[in-house]
Amino acid sequence: MSQGKKRLGKTSSYIWKSIWAVKGILEKAICWGVGTxxxxxxxxxxxxxxxxxxRLSSVMRDAKVSELIDDNARIWRRELINNTFSEDDAGKILWIPLARTPHDDLLV
Known part of the structure; x- marks a missing residue:
């Protein structure tokens, strides 16, 4: 989510300064909603x-979540997930619903 160290500008609006003040809290509460x-x-x-x-507790080479999705059927690649992740993590992944129509990933 974070892309390097960014600073608040001197001419930032009151609203932006307020958001910046709670940035750390927001980063801990924001989660990606899976689209593609x-x-x-x-x-x-x-x-x-x-x-x-x-976040997952299982260790795997870093890859994109899209590698865990059968994009044609719009379902999780269940066998890959069950063979790659711990039972607990696999269950959490498979519990995430996928939309029938692909859409962009979004922060929720």
Whole structure:
């Protein structure tokens, strides 16, 4: 989610300064909603509801969530997920609903 160290400008609006003040809280509460999965890193991004910090506990090479989705059928690649992740993490992934029509990933 974060892309390097950014600073607040001196001429920023009151609203932007207020958002900046709670940025750390927001970063801990924001989670990716899976659309295509092409913009979500399996390990670096927060995308697993009901997981600690919305992240997996299993270790896997870093890849995009899209690799876990059968894009033609718009379903999770269940066998890959079950063979790659812990039972707990696999269950959490498979619990995430996928839209029938692909859409962009979004922050929720």
């Amino acid at each position: 999965g092409s913009n979500i890193s399996i390990h670096a991004d927060a995308w697993i509801p009901d997981a600690v910090n919305f």
